[in-house]
Amino acid sequence: MNLSVAWNEQLVREMTAFLQKENTGSIAASVMKLVHLLYAVELGEDASAEEAVRYALQRLPERWHKLVGWADACCSGHGIDVGPGEFGAPLTADSHGICVQSVRDEAEAFARFAAGFIRQVYFC
DSSP states (O other): OOHHHHHHHHHHHHHHHTTOOSSHHHHHHHHHHHHHHHHHHHHSSOOOHHHHHHHHHHHSOGGGHHHHHHHHHHHTTOOOOOOTTTSSSOSOBOTTOOBHHHHHHHHHHHHHHHHHHHHHHHHO
8 A cells, every 4th residue: 555545544534533523513613624624735824714615615526515514604603404305314413403423424525525635635
């Protein structure tokens, strides 16, 4: 296994590990940390929350826009009520009615995407 593959696998493990939280607020914060990380990796500088979200909505594939918007809303205190079907079938919900498992699954997929994105920026 070459170094870039091993590094990418380690990064995915670390990113998904911090997404194993019990509530959607923690997951939202983790998603926003990833958005800030992607901004910093690609542009080489820190960003405000607004700059990072704007970057994500302009630069990342559309698949991630809803998750990023949801995470931004949660972290800024304007939580979005995600109903059944928004992030998949509800399994458990937090106090806001957000399906924790569905959001966690989507956030883990985003972490895998982020690891690949970072790998591409650094190793290609």
